[in-house]
Amino acid sequence: MRQRQIITKAPIELPSRSSALRITKLFDERYLGMVVKVDNLLARLMIAQWIAGIAIAFLISPLAWAGKEAVLHSHVFAAIFVGGAITSLPVFLVYRAPGSQLTRYVLAIAQVLWSALLIHLSGGRIETHFHVFVSLSLLAFYRDIKILIPATLVVALDHFARGLYWPESVYGVLNPEWWRFLEHAGWVMFLDGFLLYQCVYSYRELHSHCEQQVALEDAIDSAGKMEKLAAIGTLAASVGHELRNPLGAIRNAHTYIERKLNGEELAPLDPKLVQFFAIITRELDVSSKIINDLLEFSRPREPDLAPCPLKPLVEESMSLVPPRDGVTLVNDVPESLPIPDVDRDQFRQVLINIIQNASEAYKPESTGEVRVAAKTTERQGWQIIISDNGGGIAPDIIDKIFEPLFSTKVKGTGLGLALTSSMIERHEGSIDVDSTEGQGCMFTIQLPPRSTGGAS
Amino acid sequence: MNTKRILIVDDEESLRFTLAANLELEGFTVIEAESGSHALEILKAESVDLVLSDIRMPGMSGVELFLELKKTIPEIPVLLMTAFSADETIQKAIHAGVFAVVYKPFDIDKILAVLRRALKRPVVLVVDDMETVATTTAEALRAVGVRAEVSFDGNSATEMVRKRSIDVCITDLSMPDMSGVELTRWLTSEAPSVCVIAFSGASNNEQLMREAVAAGASRCLRKPVDPSVLVAAIASARGIQN
Numbered sequence: 001m002r003q004r005q006i007i008t009k010a011p012i013e014l015p016s017r018s019s020a021l022r023i024t025k026l027f028d029e030r031y032l033g034m035v036v037k038v039d040n041l042l043a044r045l046m047i048a049q050w051i052a053g054i055a056i057a058f059l060i061s062p063l064a065w066a067g068k069e070a071v072l073h074s075h076v077f078a079a080i081f082v083g084g085a086i087t088s089l090p091v092f093l094v095y096r097a098p099g100s101q102l103t104r105y106v107l108a109i110a111q112v113l114w115s116a117l118l119i120h121l122s123g124g125r126i127e128t129h130f131h132v133f134v135s136l137s138l139l140a141f142y143r144d145i146k147i148l149i150p151a152t153l154v155v156a157l158d159h160f161a162r163g164l165y166w167p168e169s170v171y172g173v174l175n176p177e178w179w180r181f182l183e184h185a186g187w188v189m190f191l192d193g194f195l196l197y198q199c200v201y202s203y204r205e206l207h208s209h210c211e212q213q214v215a216l217e218d219a220i221d222s223a224g225k226m227e228k229l230a231a232i233g234t235l236a237a238s239v240g241h242e243l244r245n246p247l248g249a250i251r252n253a254h255t256y257i258e259r260k261l262n263g264e265e266l267a268p269l270d271p272k273l274v275q276f277f278a279i280i281t282r283e284l285d286v287s288s289k290i291i292n293d294l295l296e297f298s299r300p301r302e303p304d305l306a307p308c309p310l311k312p313l314v315e316e317s318m319s320l321v322p323p324r325d326g327v328t329l330v331n332d333v334p335e336s337l338p339i340p341d342v343d344r345d346q347f348r349q350v351l352i353n354i355i356q357n358a359s360e361a362y363k364p365e366s367t368g369e370v371r372v373a374a375k376t377t378e379r380q381g382w383q384i385i386i387s388d389n390g391g392g393i394a395p396d397i398i399d400k401i402f403e404p405l406f407s408t409k410v411k412g413t414g415l416g417l418a419l420t421s422s423m424i425e426r427h428e429g430s431i432d433v434d435s436t437e438g439q440g441c442m443f444t445i446q447l448p449p450r451s452t453g454g455a456s
Numbered sequence: 457m458n459t460k461r462i463l464i465v466d467d468e469e470s471l472r473f474t475l476a477a478n479l480e481l482e483g484f485t486v487i488e489a490e491s492g493s494h495a496l497e498i499l500k501a502e503s504v505d506l507v508l509s510d511i512r513m514p515g516m517s518g519v520e521l522f523l524e525l526k527k528t529i530p531e532i533p534v535l536l537m538t539a540f541s542a543d544e545t546i547q548k549a550i551h552a553g554v555f556a557v558v559y560k561p562f563d564i565d566k567i568l569a570v571l572r573r574a575l576k577r578p579v580v581l582v583v584d585d586m587e588t589v590a591t592t593t594a595e596a597l598r599a600v601g602v603r604a605e606v607s608f609d610g611n612s613a614t615e616m617v618r619k620r621s622i623d624v625c626i627t628d629l630s631m632p633d634m635s636g637v638e639l640t641r642w643l644t645s646e647a648p649s650v651c652v653i654a655f656s657g658a659s660n661n662e663q664l665m666r667e668a669v670a671a672g673a674s675r676c677l678r679k680p681v682d683p684s685v686l687v688a689a690i691a692s693a694r695g696i697q698n
Binding site for chain 1: 468470471473474475477478481539540560561562563564662663665666669670675676677678688689692
């Protein structure tokens with residue numbers, strides 16, 4: 001007997017496995033949407049900065065002395081070409097691959113490089129340093145702390161390196177104090193602290209929005225299902241009741257006619273007459289069963305609990321399941337299993353439903369067995385396990401098999417397993433299913449220990 | 457043997473008519489009533505051996521009719537038919553001692569079995585070596601109109617079954633001499649029409665219960681037995697067997 005420990009809960013409660021997937025999917029969609037917007041924003045800003053950079057160069061330092069002649073200041077060239085170089089790759093990437101990780105890292109570094117360039121172009125003007133804070137704050141829009149790290153490092157490195165080798169470019173003076181860059185770094189760290197916090201917070205907030213969204217969808221879905229069930233229940237009850245009397249009258253009339261006209265008189269008239277009488281009987285039985293299922297579903301009976309030894313009950317259930325070639329039914333319930341209190345008729349129906357389903361899980365022409373085992377524990381009561389090695393249940397439907405009106409079969413009401421699980425629930429038990437597609441299936445019915453005294 | 461007279465009460469004409477026709481084929485004399493009050497009218501003038509009534513009818517329900525009949529002709533067995541599977545009124549009828557409740561639609565063969573059983577005016581036999589338990593249980597059954605006898609050991613129980621028309625035997629499992637399990641076995645082979653309900657209060661009751669079920673008991677109960685549970689079990693045993 002298989003001893004799988006991981007068991008899927010029967011989804012009469014919320015299916016958390018598929019919810020987690022949906023939350024992740026929704027989050028990824030929203031996050032990507034946001035990232036693309038920020039990419040576009042930064043790309044436009046990048047172009048604006050380029051134009052601003054050229055303007056600044058022309059305004060502040062358009063000309064320089066080269067010997068006795070006035071030539072265009074190197075700043076102008078820097079603005080046009082270095083600025084262009086910094087701008088082009090990120091803008092290209094935003095055009096070709098918006099939303100990708102590479103794009104935003106490149107944008108981040110390019111943005112802080114622009115801060116550096118603007119500081120240079122303004123000759124180390126104090127006010128231009130504020131652009132660094134603007135850049136870092138903008139990068140926080142990505143809600144991702146990993147983006148801020150390379151950006152901050154580039155700022156620090158740039159200030160450190162230029163502070164050493166080209167101080168006028170960054171501080172505007174030839175001999176700044178050696179620790180000046182630390183002062184700048186300190187302010188950047190200070191800002192970073194808050195930005196990091198904000199990134200983490202808004203990232204989580206987005207995630208929790210997605211969780212709430214999915215929970216809301218589930219709640220609406222489940223409310224819709226309950227309404228549907230209630231409507232089905234009412235309809236089923238009234239239809240079922242109304243049909244029982246007519247069915248009863250038809251049956252009685254049929255029985256009378258069958259008795260009065262015996263087969264020997266009928267057959268010579270038309271052999272089909274005898275056959276058709278049999279058909280009427282059979283189809284009346286089928287109709288009765290459908291009505292019983294519907295009514296049982298919409299107006300369930302309280303179980304009439306009485307001590308009922310399980311091994312003989314399983315034996316009886318197995319004898320009532322239509323046999324299938326190649327499928328063996330094995331009753332592994334121990335003789336000495338403590339006797340549970342169950343409604344004999346209902347529990348027999350439960351066993352028949354599950355065993356029959358298991359038996360039908362084998363494709364025609366294949367062989368296998370359906371095994372019923374049981375055990376008790378003092379704390380958890382009875383565990384009845386019905387296992388097979390048939391086709392198994394696909395992961396996308398396993399959450400739905402206990403839902404009413406769900407069926408993989410062409411015929412049938414689709415109420416079998418729903419009735420089964422509701423009967424078990426009325427015994428205060430539970431039912432779980434564990435299955436791997438292609439490898440079989442295991443149903444576990446749990447019945448609580450008796451309230452007076454234990455199960456063992 | 458004179459023909460037995462059956463009163464069928466149902467407002468659904470087709471059902472009533474076809475059922476009556478089938479019963480007449482079997483040799484019964486059938487009188488039809490289309491409502492509870494119509495039935496009472498008829499019973500003022502005629503006598504019957506059994507009443508078979510639908511529960512849900514306009515005006516007086518089948519249960520109300522039964523309770524009325526309990527007052528005037530309590531010895532006549534009453535069978536109730538219903539299309540409902542769950543209803544408080546059904547419980548009320550069962551606890552008031554109706555012979556059985558049968559669910560529509562039913563096979564004629566099956567209803568005939570129940571009718572024939574009811575017409576014998578069968579008795580429930582309570583067997584327990586603890587005399588007070590047996591007597592009080594029987595009293596409780598008689599109080600709701602279920603006919604009951606007692607025996608205090610297995611052997612006198614088998615005598616009773618031979619002499620009287622017993623259809624249900626409620627037996628304690630742990631008794632000296634012939635045990636409850638042995639009695640069950642005897643009944644299953646010698647008197648298979650008797651339905652056995654076993655009860656046990658002994659500490660090793662589980663093993664005894666298993667043996668009783670294996671010997672042919674149709675139901676087990678744990679002591680102390682609630683009288684209403686017992687009455688319901690008897691009605692269920694007397695009803696249509698699936």
